[in-house]
Amino acid sequence: MTYLHDCWYMVSWASDVGQQGVLPTQVMDQPIVVYRGASGALFAFDDRCRHKLAPLSRGRVEGDALRCMYHGLKYGPDGRCIQIPGRSDVPTNLRVRSYPVQEAHSAIWLWMGDPARADRTLIPPFEGIDHPEWKMIPGQMDYEAHFSLINENLLDLSHVPFVHRNSFGGGEEIPLDPEVSIPMQEGEVTQLDRGLRIVFSARSGPVAPMLRAEVGDVADTWTTNDFLVPGIFLLTIELFKPGSIAAAGGRRPADEMPLHRNFSCQAVTPRSARRTTYFYAFGPWKKSEVTAEGFAQVAEMAFAEDREMITAQQKVIDASPGVKPKLLHMDKRAAMFDAVVQRLIAQESQNSDRSLPEPAP
Numbered sequence: 528m529t530y531l532h533d534c535w536y537m538v539s540w541a542s543d544v545g546q547q548g549v550l551p552t553q554v555m556d557q558p559i560v561v562y563r564g565a566s567g568a569l570f571a572f573d574d575r576c577r578h579k580l581a582p583l584s585r586g587r588v589e590g591d592a593l594r595c596m597y598h599g600l601k602y603g604p605d606g607r608c609i610q611i612p613g614r615s616d617v618p619t620n621l622r623v624r625s626y627p628v629q630e631a632h633s634a635i636w637l638w639m640g641d642p643a644r645a646d647r648t649l650i651p652p653f654e655g656i657d658h659p660e661w662k663m664i665p666g667q668m669d670y671e672a673h674f675s676l677i678n679e680n681l682l683d684l685s686h687v688p689f690v691h692r693n694s695f696g697g698g699e700e701i702p703l704d705p706e707v708s709i710p711m712q713e714g715e716v717t718q719l720d721r722g723l724r725i726v727f728s729a730r731s732g733p734v735a736p737m738l739r740a741e742v743g744d745v746a747d748t749w750t751t752n753d754f755l756v757p758g759i760f761l762l763t764i765e766l767f768k769p770g771s772i773a774a775a776g777g778r779r780p781a782d783e784m785p786l787h788r789n790f791s792c793q794a795v796t797p798r799s800a801r802r803t804t805y806f807y808a809f810g811p812w813k814k815s816e817v818t819a820e821g822f823a824q825v826a827e828m829a830f831a832e833d834r835e836m837i838t839a840q841q842k843v844i845d846a847s848p849g850v851k852p853k854l855l856h857m858d859k860r861a862a863m864f865d866a867v868v869q870r871l872i873a874q875e876s877q878n879s880d881r882s883l884p885e886p887a888p
């Protein structure tokens with residue numbers, strides 16, 4: 528599978544890189560070191576010293592530079608070697624590849640493509656953790672699975688009543704009667720420049736157990752889900768009193784205050800072909816009686832349910848060479864998203880000046 532390079536990949540929560548901290552990470556098989564210099568700025572290099580290939584993540588931050596702690600080569604913020612112990616001159620071509628890196632929405636983002644095309648405005652609106660309207664606790668888990676399986680899972684929420692019957696599903700299968708709802712596997716899909724927007728609603732459906740004290744047993748639900756490259760899932764769920772969506776002519780009840788609102792931001796980052804990190808935060812709006820901890824607990828339970836199913840699925844896929852999945856109507860959105868990715872990859876290769884990672888020596 529070809530990866531998209533010209534986009535921002537979330538590599539960690541910002542709190543994982545402390546003051547002048549050094550963080551070894553990996554994106555798309557590429558070991559990378561991220562560090563924070565004395566100025567507070569972040570820098571990212573290939574995690575491989577150009578001398579004898581020792582990991583720079585074992586290095587020491589000096590000002591805004593990073594010193595390899597094997598034989599002491601020192602690299603400036605642009606990856607150029609600026610000091611070799613015992614020598615007064617430094618070859619001008621002695622350098623490590625550096626990556627554009629940004630801190631935004633409590634997370635660290637790496638641009639894996641051409642640095643000249645790194646555009647900060649393309650960092651996904653992953654707000655929530657540090658937004659005054661939401662109560663959220665960040666989390667993450669590692670998967671032994673290809674990242675596309677996790678993207679497909681997030682693009683097809685028809686798994687919710689089955690995989691999450693004990694967490695989100697509330698112990699009962701959500702009715703998918705097309706007379707009263709836009710079924711979750713359909714939704715109204717709008718193509719965005721870098722992803723999809725999927726809007727779906729459910730009328731007079733059962734409320735998740737943790738929200739029943741606040742909302743009641745039954746509510747109308749309005750869900751807006753943006754899914755952006757490379758695997759950014761942004762989901763806003765609003766609950767209205769039953770009948771509100773019908774009264775609004777099938778649209779979001781604009782004149783009515785929701786009974787409850789919650790938001791989830793998630794990022795799927797490929798580390799290698801069989802290792803993926805799934806970052807998430809999920810929480811209610813500030814006025815909810817349910818705590819951020821309550822949401823985090825349910826999220827962790829639900830996301831563990833996904834991981835169990837997907838890693839089991841990966842094992843079967845790996846044991847079944849040549850057996851292709853039979854795609855159905857609920858896979859339409861994953862196919863649409865893949866078309867967006869393929870268009871962006873084609874665009875990227877047209878701009879063939881993309882700087883590729885240095886080949887391993």
Ligand code: FES
Pocket residue numbers: 576577578579580581595596597598599600
């Ligand atoms: S390996 Fe880094 S200085 Fe020798």
Ligand SMILES: [Fe+2]
Pocket residue numbers: 680686687690691829833
């Ligand atoms: Fe799920």
